[in-house]
Amino acid sequence: MNIPLRIGIACLALLMTALPARAQAAAEGFDLITATEARQEAQAQAGTPTAPMAPRTRSLPVPRPNQPVIEVVAPNAPGEAVPAPVRIQLAFKPAPGARIVPSTFRVLYGLLKIDLTERLRQHATVTEEGVVVDRAQVPAGQHRLILQVADDQGNTAEQELRLRVGGPT
Structure with a gap:
């Protein structure tokens, strides 16, 4: 068997072992x-104050056109x-x-x-x-x-x- 063919077969074998892991990662999603x-x-x-605050006036956002x-x-x-x-x-x-x-x-x-x-x-x-x-x-x-x-x-x-x-x- 010639060297380029051996390299090609080795690369294909490596790719075939990596594909299932990659497919599983895609199926599980990402963080x-x-x-x-x-x-x-x-x-x-938890560090933000939770004590009651005095009421204050605030306007609601109005979408602009x-x-x-x-x-x-x-x-x-x-x-x-x-x-x-x-x-x-x-x-x-x-x-x-x-x-x-x-x-x-x-x-x-x-x-x-x-x-x-x-x-x-x-x-x-x-x-x-x-x-x-x-x-x-x-x-x-x-x-x-x-x-x-x-x-x-x-x-x-x-x-x-x-x-x-x-x-x-």
Whole structure:
């Protein structure tokens, strides 16, 4: 047997052993929020004052007509626990005459605003129309994601996604 053929067979054998592990990793998903990040966030929240505060007046945000909108399509179970891994789907609605700039999309985690953007981008589809991410592993518990995007006219949108995650299915 000649040397190039041996090398080819060896490479093929190596590839065949690596594929099942890679397929299994894809099937299990990826850590959107690590257990360490969830612990840090819980500690930060525990450190915030919980004593009753004097009432204060605050205005509710009023959407402006020239502002893009982020709509959470999935998970669509307000207040209900969702199983891990989580599917997240967002729809972007640009202002009239504007286009969403996908590269401006950001995801921040909780009170600490841990930037999860690059980790999510590696496993998501981000387009002008929105975001789809499948099999995001999130530890059980309450989580708050802050989603941000901008359009080509500099208008920004921010949306909060609160998740209550149960155990894996």
